[in-house]
Amino acid sequence: MKFDRPATANPIDRGRVVGIAHDRIEGAAKVTGTAPYAYERHDAAPNAAYGWIVGSAIAKGRIAAMDLTAAEVAPGVLGVVTHQNAGPLGKGNMNTAHLLGGPAVEHYDQAVALVIADTLENARDAARLLRIDYRAEQGRFDLAADRDRAAKPEDGFGGPADTSAGDFDAAFGRAAVQIDQSYTTPDQSHAMMEPHATTAAWNGDRLTLWTSNQMVAWAVGDMARTLKIPKDRIRVVSPYVGGGFGGKLFLRADALLAALGARAVGRPVKVAIARSQIPNNTTHRPATIQRIRIGADKDGVIDAIAHEVWSGDLPGGEPETAAMQTRLLYRGDHRRTAHRLATLDLPEGNAMRAPGEAVGMLALEVAMDELAETCGVDPVELRIRNDVQYDPEVGPKRPFSSRKFVECLRQGAARFGWEQRDSRPGQKRDGRWLVGMGMAAAFRNNLVASSGARVGVDAQGRVTVETDMTDIGTGSYTIIGQTAAEMMGVPLEAVTVRLGDSRFPVSSGSGGQFGGNSSTAGVYAACVALRTKLAERAGFPAEQVIFEDGLLRLGNQSRPLAAVAGPDGLWAEDRIEFGDLTERYAQATFGAHFCEVGVDIDTAEVRIRRMGGAFAAGRILNPKSARSQVIGAMTMGAGAALMEELQVDTRFGFFVNHDMAEYVVPVHADIPEQDVLFVEELDDKSSPMKAKGVGELGICGAGAAIANAIYNATGIRLRDYPLTIDKLIERAEGSALA
Amino acid sequence: MDAVELTVNGRDVHLQLDPRTTLLDALREHLHLTGTKKGCDHGQCGACTVIVEGRRINSCLTLAVMHEGENVTTIEGLGSPDNLHPMQRAFVTHDGYQCGYCTPGQICSAVAMLEEIAADIPSHATQDLGEVEFSDAELRERMSGNICRCAAYPNIIAAIRDVAGEGEA
Numbered sequence: 001m002k003f004d005r006p007a008t009a010n011p012i013d014r015g016r017v018v019g020i021a022h023d024r025i026e027g028a029a030k031v032t033g034t035a036p037y038a039y040e041r042h043d044a045a046p047n048a049a050y051g052w053i054v055g056s057a058i059a060k061g062r063i064a065a066m067d068l069t070a071a072e073v074a075p076g077v078l079g080v081v082t083h084q085n086a087g088p089l090g091k092g093n094m095n096t097a098h099l100l101g102g103p104a105v106e107h108y109d110q111a112v113a114l115v116i117a118d119t120l121e122n123a124r125d126a127a128r129l130l131r132i133d134y135r136a137e138q139g140r141f142d143l144a145a146d147r148d149r150a151a152k153p154e155d156g157f158g159g160p161a162d163t164s165a166g167d168f169d170a171a172f173g174r175a176a177v178q179i180d181q182s183y184t185t186p187d188q189s190h191a192m193m194e195p196h197a198t199t200a201a202w203n204g205d206r207l208t209l210w211t212s213n214q215m216v217a218w219a220v221g222d223m224a225r226t227l228k229i230p231k232d233r234i235r236v237v238s239p240y241v242g243g244g245f246g247g248k249l250f251l252r253a254d255a256l257l258a259a260l261g262a263r264a265v266g267r268p269v270k271v272a273i274a275r276s277q278i279p280n281n282t283t284h285r286p287a288t289i290q291r292i293r294i295g296a297d298k299d300g301v302i303d304a305i306a307h308e309v310w311s312g313d314l315p316g317g318e319p320e321t322a323a324m325q326t327r328l329l330y331r332g333d334h335r336r337t338a339h340r341l342a343t344l345d346l347p348e349g350n351a352m353r354a355p356g357e358a359v360g361m362l363a364l365e366v367a368m369d370e371l372a373e374t375c376g377v378d379p380v381e382l383r384i385r386n387d388v389q390y391d392p393e394v395g396p397k398r399p400f401s402s403r404k405f406v407e408c409l410r411q412g413a414a415r416f417g418w419e420q421r422d423s424r425p426g427q428k429r430d431g432r433w434l435v436g437m438g439m440a441a442a443f444r445n446n447l448v449a450s451s452g453a454r455v456g457v458d459a460q461g462r463v464t465v466e467t468d469m470t471d472i473g474t475g476s477y478t479i480i481g482q483t484a485a486e487m488m489g490v491p492l493e494a495v496t497v498r499l500g501d502s503r504f505p506v507s508s509g510s511g512g513q514f515g516g517n518s519s520t521a522g523v524y525a526a527c528v529a530l531r532t533k534l535a536e537r538a539g540f541p542a543e544q545v546i547f548e549d550g551l552l553r554l555g556n557q558s559r560p561l562a563a564v565a566g567p568d569g570l571w572a573e574d575r576i577e578f579g580d581l582t583e584r585y586a587q588a589t590f591g592a593h594f595c596e597v598g599v600d601i602d603t604a605e606v607r608i609r610r611m612g613g614a615f616a617a618g619r620i621l622n623p624k625s626a627r628s629q630v631i632g633a634m635t636m637g638a639g640a641a642l643m644e645e646l647q648v649d650t651r652f653g654f655f656v657n658h659d660m661a662e663y664v665v666p667v668h669a670d671i672p673e674q675d676v677l678f679v680e681e682l683d684d685k686s687s688p689m690k691a692k693g694v695g696e697l698g699i700c701g702a703g704a705a706i707a708n709a710i711y712n713a714t715g716i717r718l719r720d721y722p723l724t725i726d727k728l729i730e731r732a733e734g735s736a737l738a
Numbered sequence: 739m740d741a742v743e744l745t746v747n748g749r750d751v752h753l754q755l756d757p758r759t760t761l762l763d764a765l766r767e768h769l770h771l772t773g774t775k776k777g778c779d780h781g782q783c784g785a786c787t788v789i790v791e792g793r794r795i796n797s798c799l800t801l802a803v804m805h806e807g808e809n810v811t812t813i814e815g816l817g818s819p820d821n822l823h824p825m826q827r828a829f830v831t832h833d834g835y836q837c838g839y840c841t842p843g844q845i846c847s848a849v850a851m852l853e854e855i856a857a858d859i860p861s862h863a864t865q866d867l868g869e870v871e872f873s874d875a876e877l878r879e880r881m882s883g884n885i886c887r888c889a890a891y892p893n894i895i896a897a898i899r900d901v902a903g904e905g906e907a
């Protein structure tokens with residue numbers, strides 16, 4: 001099904017199942033521990049041996065020699081895989097560095113060997129017996145030091161590296177009010193709870209991987225490219241993913257080494273990347289330096305806006321596209337965005353939840369707070385004044401498909417009690433706490449991706465959906481079930497959903513908050529095809545038949561769905577293909593974040609007291625899981641604001657705090673009640689579901705609202721994330737904290 | 739290899755184990771009770787929480803041989819898909835999870851934690867050390883060893899309140 005014209009009325013609009021809050025259909029499996037994750041496939045690979053990854057001890061250089069003897073004769077050891085015996089390997093399209101290093105080493109903790117043994121204990125112990133002789137080379141590890149060496153990257157995933165409209169320099173120069181500030185965000189780690197893990201088994205020349213991956217088809221393709229074997233010999237199974245956040249978009253070392261290990265020892269092998277290896281072995285969100293300039297009139301109306309971003313990555317890597325939202329969020333005839341990329345030898349930078357916007361909004365929305373204060377305009381009102389209903393780089397000929405930004409700002413402010421805020425910082429005290437309120441916009445692009453599914457009805461009228469879509473906690477199982485139930489006119493309980501298997505039709509996968517809308521649109525397309533087949537079989541005209549209550553209805557005639565499907569059942573497959581509506585219309589999701597913090601008058605400890613927001617993301621398919629997505633993302637935004645930072649050792653080129661004790665993320669005690677309001681919206685240009693993405697919107701701007709609340713509480717404006725106690729104390733003099 | 743006898747979810751089990759085997763790996767790799775999760779293997783995340791002799795512990799941080807003759811309850815021992823424990827049901831009702839990977843640990847932790855409150859065992863958040871008062875602050879403090887990166891935190895607290903019969907905050 002081609003989606004190239006705005007959606008008209010369709011069965012989803014009935015809203016009997018879609019749009020209603022449902023418990024997750026896989027919930028019982030998750031809460032009883034019976035949902036099988038990748039390292040737990042005793043059912044599928046009962047005799048799997050254990051692989052332990054050995055990571056490089058240098059960041060850049062070469063392996064001069066490897067002595068495996070001691071490891072090979074250690075108790076229980078079945079084999080050791082290194083570059084010397086792995087055979088010729090290619091590299092996946094999505095990988096920047098090789099997943100198995102050697103002799104060249106591209107980053108610290110790059111896998112250089114896999115030790116396979118009969119037990120985990122033996123494999124881990126033998127891994128320490130490898131003797132590797134390295135020749136280290138000088139690498140570049142410091143973004144700030146290499147900023148001036150950064151070059152314009154090739155146009156990438158998010159569009160061109162640079163954009164401009166009007167004459168920014170002239171307009172900024174003559175503006176009555178000028179904001180010109182720089183902000184920094186650190187390297188961050190996904191820190192999903194389930195480590196990357198794979199169980200691999202060969203059957204002749206056929207490989208099966210039970211793995212934890214967001215994008216099944218990408219994993220198949222990149223494994224084929226890396227092993228240099230045809231794609232059709234590889235099966236990838238990923239029904240449960242214990243969190244991804246972008247860290248499991250790609251084939252990683254666990255999958256490749258499990259496959260190589262299983263081939264080497266002639267039996268299934270399972271590999272999990274050890275927690276302490278994850279930050280340096282896998283990908284991370286790269287640090288940024290951002291400069292924002294805004295020229296406005298004295299009422300805060302923007303005439304000129306520029307956002308420049310510097311980030312680093314390995315050779316061949318990509319920039320962190322932190323200026324993306326600035327292209328679309330606010331008005332202004334004169335504008336410029338630019339991304340510059342430095343070559344660094346740190347581990348591979350790549351996508352983490354809302355790549356671009358998550359850190360771009362940390363800067364832009366603090367700059368907007370600074371503009372509001374300079375102009376003496378309320379921050380909510382400032383954003384309303386700068387609303388624009390079309391792509392401001394292109395003009396009115398490219399309108400937004402739907403933009404309920406102002407509604408989010410107004411409804412969110414009313415719900416939070418924003419009018420109680422004193423705009424003068426440092427005014428409110430509650431015992432030992434300085435109390436402040438802050439807000440920020442939420443913005444995330446709406447991406448769409450082609451997605452396929454097949455749907456069947458059996459002789460009992462039970463509906464089954466199969467697609468290689470993944471559920472990484474996002475609620476895919478349930479919204480896909482809801483979509484099929486709505487389309488086929490059956491209750492949700494009558495639908496079985498099977499996900500995450502490369503034997504099923506290729507879906508959008510989970511990433512970039514495109515998965516929910518795209519994959520359900522693919523299921524919609526398959527259901528339309530199945531409805532047509534069923535109508536034909538029943539002898540009804542397909543356009544007029546209504547599917548409801550387990551029946552096909554035409555006027556006062558009806559036939560049971562089960563009977564029409566017949567004893568053998570009936571299946572149909574289709575996919576949704578998106579036309580140029582995303583080009584003709586700017587498509588994005590919007591919201592407004594509000595936050596109240598307390599800052600301890602003596603210790604400068606920051607406590608979040610309340611968080612709330614209003615969000616518009618098209619049709620909300622399952623309000624229950626959508627709300628969870630938003631609060632989870634808000635919490636990750638709180639982590640970015642207050643604590644998350646991979647500390648770089650600029651001498652040896654690695655992240656020092658590489659585990660869950662030292663890379664701190666929010667815990668229960670950090671997070672208070674969180675309020676989420678969904679503003680009603682149907683976006684007919686996004687998909688037949690009239691939905692948009694919602695999984696990443698909640699992180700975009702959440703941290704800036706916290707930063708602005710800290711400013712309101714203390715009068716201290718911090719621009720270098722995370723906003724930790726030491727930075728507040730350093731600036732305490734002359735503030736309300738003094 | 740050492741012989742170890744445990745009672746796991748009410749069943750006596752006899753294992754021959756490498757003394758280096760953690761209780762977590764004994765459960766997951768030897769007894770195939772994979773409901774208990776491994777998030778860090780270093781006592782940093784809480785995903786491996788089980789109840790041993792009535793107390794919640796990180797099963798990755800203790801060796802199986804140290805628990806000779808002890809009673810271990812895992813998520814599988816609390817309930818099954820057809821017969822959910824009230825805490826399991828409350829997690830489903832309140833959407834106290836997303837990816838599900840921290841979930842068994844959160845649930846085991848929550849079940850044992852409520853007994854700690856009932857037994858007046860104080861925490862950092864306790865005001866009157868003699869008598870623990872039920873509050874969200876108590877729950878959040880006591881559950882902070884169980885990280886949820888999906889961050890279902892407010893929903894988990896709502897689920898625990900529900901089971902404790904404490905309703906809304």
Ligand code: FES
Pocket residue numbers: 775776777778779780781782783784785786787796797798799
């Ligand atoms: S796996 Fe035991 S605390 Fe993380």
Ligand code: FES
Pocket residue numbers: 193242243473834835836837838839840841885886887888889890
């Ligand atoms: S549900 Fe994913 S980590 Fe808690």
